[in-house]
Amino acid sequence: MTIPTVTLNNGVDIPQLGFGVFQIPDDQTTVAVTAALEAGYRSIDTAAVYGNEAGVGRALTASGLPREELFVTTKLWNADQGYDNALRAFDASLAKLGLDYVDLYLIHWPTPARDLYLESWRALERLAAEGRIRAAGVSNFQPAHLDRLLDSSALTPAVNQIELHPGLQQDDLRAFHRQHGIATEAWSPLAQGAVLDDQAITKIATRTGKTPAQVVLRWHLQLGNIVIPKSVTPSRIRQNLEVFDFELTEEDMTSIATIDRGLRTGPHPDQLN
Numbered sequence: 001m002t003i004p005t006v007t008l009n010n011g012v013d014i015p016q017l018g019f020g021v022f023q024i025p026d027d028q029t030t031v032a033v034t035a036a037l038e039a040g041y042r043s044i045d046t047a048a049v050y051g052n053e054a055g056v057g058r059a060l061t062a063s064g065l066p067r068e069e070l071f072v073t074t075k076l077w078n079a080d081q082g083y084d085n086a087l088r089a090f091d092a093s094l095a096k097l098g099l100d101y102v103d104l105y106l107i108h109w110p111t112p113a114r115d116l117y118l119e120s121w122r123a124l125e126r127l128a129a130e131g132r133i134r135a136a137g138v139s140n141f142q143p144a145h146l147d148r149l150l151d152s153s154a155l156t157p158a159v160n161q162i163e164l165h166p167g168l169q170q171d172d173l174r175a176f177h178r179q180h181g182i183a184t185e186a187w188s189p190l191a192q193g194a195v196l197d198d199q200a201i202t203k204i205a206t207r208t209g210k211t212p213a214q215v216v217l218r219w220h221l222q223l224g225n226i227v228i229p230k231s232v233t234p235s236r237i238r239q240n241l242e243v244f245d246f247e248l249t250e251e252d253m254t255s256i257a258t259i260d261r262g263l264r265t266g267p268h269p270d271q272l273n
């Protein structure tokens with residue numbers, strides 16, 4: 001099975017479907033990531049604040065897979081924003097992961113009240129120039145935050161990783177990304193399970209013989225989103241990859257479009273500090 005890739009604005013390819021490890025304790029992360037790599041995932045999404053970069057690193061090493069076949073994302077935590085702090089935090093993440101570069105490094109939240117994301121971005125510019133990150137991106141940035149960043153830097157974020165699922169479809173932000181060449185990556189792509197009972201989804205699942213989670217992931221893929229579903233359940237880890245052998249019709253896509261309801265499973269980016 002080949003997972004399609006999305007080419008980022010700097011020419012780097014990212015698998016369109018990867019594996020998220022939020023809320024997996026470090027000691028269970030190695031098992032989960034090992035199961036994911038065995039199933040065929042090659043892209044892993046972690047963050048300093050998840051406390052499981054070491055667990056991810058152990059699984060990467062144990063897999064014996066060539067480094068260039070892997071795509072590893074981690075994120076700069078809010079308390080580490082600022083130029084010097086970000087460089088130090090990056091070194092700490094790299095050491096925990098046991099890597100000498102990461103594929104994608106993201107500013108985790110804009111935390112506008114701190115007003116440090118422009119400074120943090122300077123650090124990411126440097127890391128990119130030094131080849132210690134293959135791509136620099138952001139997460140949870142609203143258009144106002146992106147506008148400030150774009151005005152202040154020649155380096156456009158490759159990715160904005162945002163909460164996105166059928167309950168929160170983010171049409172405006174996705175259009176903004178398209179206009180500026182920023183790839184959209186969906187976090188909590190399954191809304192942590194909250195959209196799997198929606199009738200619009202279950203009806204399509206019944207007709208296609210797929211599970212509601214597979215229908216939701218397929219919807220993301222057809223919109224062009226990058227997705228990083230999380231599971232610690234081996235059968236679901238495998239199931240979430242089996243989404244390349246069917247297609248949603250235009251009617252399916254339209255019917256899922258109607259269940260957007262501003263549902264946030266996480267904080268609003270303007271408010272989190």
Ligand code: NDP
Pocket residue numbers: 019020021022023045046108139140161162186187188189190191192193196211213214228229230231232233236237239240266
């Ligand atoms: P998801 O939307 O991926 O949902 C995960 C939940 O859905 C778990 O409870 C999991 O259960 C369950 N699940 C997974 N697959 C299936 C399936 N096939 N059928 C039924 N249930 C299923 O939520 P996350 O919040 O974990 O988001 C995914 C990733 O996004 C994170 O792991 C993280 O990497 C990233 N993220 C980034 C954020 C950011 O601010 N940048 C914020 C939040 C997440 P179980 O594990 O028990 O199988």
